[in-house]
Amino acid sequence: MSQRQVLQVFEQYQRARTQFVQTVAELATRPQNIETLQNAGVMALLRPLLLDVVPNIQQTAALALGRLANYNDDLAEAVVKGDILPQLVYSLAEQNRFYKKAAAFVLRAVGKHSPQLAQAIVDCGALDTLVICLEDFDPGVKEAASWALGYIARHNADLSQAVVDAGAIPLLVLCIQEPEIALRRIAASALSDVSKHSPQLAQTVVDAGAIAHLAQMILNPDAKLKRQVLSALSQIAKHSVDLAEMVVEAEIFPVVLTCLKDSDEYVKKNASTLIREIARHTPELSQLIVNAGGVAAVIDCIGSCKGNVRLPGIMMLGYVAAHSENLAMAVIISKGVPQLAVCLAEEPEDHIKAAAAWSLGQIGRHTPEHARAVAVANVLPLLLSLYMASDSSEDLQVKVLPHDSKARRLFVTSGGLKKVQEIKAEPGSLLQEYINTINNCYPEEIVRYYSPGYSEALLERVENYQPVL
Template sequence: MGPRSVSQVFQQFQAARTQFAQAIAELAGRPDCIEQLLQENVLGLLQGLLSDVSPTIQQNAALAVGRLASHSLPVAELVVRADLLRKLISIEADRPNRYLKRAVLTSLKSIVKQSPEMAKAVISSGGMDFVISALEEFDSGVKEGAAFVLGFTARHNLALATEVIGAGAVPLLTLALQEPEVNVRVIASSALSDIAKHSPETAQAVLDAGAVPHLVRASGNPDARLRRTALFTLSSISKHTMDMAETVIEAGIFPLVLEHAGHPDELVRKAATSLIKEIVKHSPELARLVVEGGGLGVLVNSIVRNKGENRLPAVLALGYIAGHNPALSFSVIYSKGVEALALALDEEAENGIGAAAAWSLGCVHVK
């Protein structure tokens, strides 16, 4: 056997490994194959594939890990117990590659979204430092993956959101709001919402990073996804205190949010009315600001046009406005708000929307 034959043997070996890794990645995405794959010791095999000399094989192995973990929490727990987390994070450090980094981040996202415990396991394995460094990368796909991981981690609870803040994620996510790629801005905005929603302290971290003006600007973007995500993030900030709601107002969200409450896209209307709801609940003065800007009309229109859960923010907003004082209650009545609430009560009687409509009707008082 000559040198050419030896080389051919190794080429065949690499081709077989590549084919095998691609097949495993494909099978891992099929729910009906998961049990059989686990019985065949796929996690042990992936350990070796993640250490392969070929970046393509490593990339397919990383994708397979993510697809397995996304199947269910028990499978994600098996992935963590097999110590694949440390292997995922270390392979990219040994060989920087944007496609490999994207695959690793996809796997981490699949793991952290399963439960707070899984998110904590990623952090304990050094995953947070890896994700933060990925958010500083030039490649937009890498930035998206990093923002996804941070958002899913923070979404679980206050403690994890605090860890994300402590790692320095908020200023980087705020910078990502200024990227040219819409997808990056959408995911960064969503991650900031997942951070801000938990407490006044987490929302203050987003405020301190200077995110609000960029979010207000994003809420006027032609892309409907970015509009509604930015509006929901502003809602997550505004809901905590009157000072935070006033900060959002001072950033120029009016009259833009009132225009969005009449947007053709039902989800944009829901996002806009959610922000209005979080603002008007704080004080009669903020409620009057919405009333004087013509907000009652768009809230009533939103209740009439929207269905199901998408009606809820506008229903509650009318209740908050009417509940402040008799003068504002009269404004709700004159704007046909009572009729809109009665319609929601009639059409949504068997779910929580009907209960919310009944509560809002009870807030209308004229004495």
Template sequence: MSQRQVLQVFELYQNARTRFVQMVAEQATKPQNIETLQNAGIMSLLRPLLLDVVPTIQQTAALALGRLANYNDDLAAAWALGQVGRHTPEHARAVAITNTLPVLLALYMSPESSEDLQVKSKKAIKNIIQKCTYLPALEPFLYDAPPNILKYVAGQFSKVLPHDSKARRLFVTSGGLKKIQEIKAEPGSILQEYINNINSCYPEEIVRYYSPGYSDILL
């Protein structure tokens, strides 16, 4: 078998997964199909696809799961991911680097997700974030997460950065410190407390440099 033929096997597998989740997501929009899909074990088939290496497959699986969840109390996918991620920092990292957190966030924020699914997704996000010490996996949440999730992200940075000099350097070069200065937190809030803790890890002049409007002052 040639190299091209070997690669075609993987292409066929990816195409099959893509078509599968697309068709399920489409069929899940029709209430008359829900019972048939559930009886066929669709929930257990979708769960591993939430961790697929292909982002579009993850997202479509999440969309399908969100639609199905409106008719089903079996929300074990979100619950299970949170249970895995909450055990140790290693477990949390293993879950986080698979791009699971953005998928869970999409489930939490999707208007098509039931209230129960949103609650379980939020809890899973919280469980994973509060154990994850691999900060690069959390940094995108500084840009995308709503305030009630953002506080957990900032809280984790405030716990890890004081004890990790490499992480502090990366947080500056990646733009994370600049983004933190742009967050508008309520004075006295827990989010503001976390931001203050993060800023205390750096010299005052560095924090000022990355604060909004600092360049205008220099001019």
């Protein structure tokens, strides 16, 4: 056998390996093939190819593994049990940028499914290598590493702390300053994932100087970047007054209000969430939002969208109103009550109705004047019908029913109970049933007192009364 014939055997073997990994990687993109691949023992066959002498085969094998692991936690578990992670981590530090991207993709695909799988990635020493990748010259490698770190961090505080301890945060903050939009998106998302778990973790992100850089990107034209930036700022601001004030001090107002008019629904939602997280802390922060025109802007935003996109804005109005009479009046003056009434009437989801009912309660609970503002919006019959509806959730019913004596008192002093007694309902009708339900919240003599004709009846009794001398 000639030398050429001998070499041909190796060439054929290489072509076969190449074709195998490329075909598996392609097949793994379609969900209907996954089970067949799994049953055929594809994991065990791909594993040795991660150490193949041909770089292209290594990379494609890693890509195929990533696609498989991404599909479900069983396959991700198979990657862990097959001792594939140590190989990936070892190669991640040694190989070229194409392999690094593919290997980081596998780590992300495994880590995303559960805290246990993410912990397996931490245990095999992947964090240090991923952090080194954040300093890579290639932005694609940085992006892949940022993505993997974010997916690990998002599960819980311990995993986030592990990411912090590996030194990722300062490098992620550098990544959000890079020119590549995709890298900035993923790095901002990772910072959000770290920040969300605790004030301490959020403080770590703040200490690395993240807020100023995030705040500068609020007006970036890229919607996906804005989503992540607003999310990260929300996750920082939610934890404490100090952190919320730091976000505000980055001069996010009034620029963040422009995001409430964005064409992207998630940008709107995340902007509303950020404003809500700031507003709920103190009356002073809420007042700052009012002064910036934030309440009116949020009300407009609620009117321009539907469903869960509305929810943070609805709750923000409740948080603002809860702080003080003046802030509740600011919501009333900005026509927040009619908009909340629309949400109450329009939204099919109970949790959104419950939020609207809660916010209306926060507005109306301060004084008779506040309660009257809620009453004149014709909210009360709607609230009552929701309470009576058999398909309303318990949470919604609790939000609607005035359980506390102060709320019942305000309902009387604002003229609500008197108004209810003036409603002419057919005996036995659903409306009459609603009225009876309200009346049952009060002593009988109070209901009689506010019933039409009661004063005349009293006067008649006075006239007919014969004192005993």
